[in-house]
Amino acid sequence: MNPDITTYNTSQALADQAICDLLAQEICMHLPEAENKIWHAHPVWFLDGNPVAGYSKLKGGVRLLFWSGQTFDEPGLKNEGSFKAAEARFATVEQVDLPNLARWLVKARDIQWDYKNIVKRKGKLERLK
Secondary structure (H helix, E strand, O other), X not given: OOHHXXXXXXOOOHHHHHHHHHHHHHHHHHOOOOEEEEEOOEXXXXXXXXEEEEEEXXXXXXXXXXXXXXHOOOOOOEEOOOOOOEEEEEOOHXXXXXXXXXXXXXXXXXXXXXXXXXXXXXXXXXXXX
């Protein structure tokens, strides 16, 4: 894992750090081929340069974001923004459901929209997988 992500996680309050550490561990385990780095100030995992999963600290906890999550057809994810992203939010580490997270991460690999070229396509998303 990118050391900048470890630095990000350890900069959080202890409860949020536990959530961030668990998410990072699970994402790395389920998406071992993904590049990970701090992108727009938050940990993000990329497959072939396309962002697929990441998390960020918000006021009420930690938000886990899947860039193509609206097409996962998962009741545990809520739509986020005007593109295809969906999120789950966690206030405690106990709220992270590991079987759900594992399933979402498989879908993050298998269902992707092309965010990498969204600027070139003037805001239009195309399905990759």
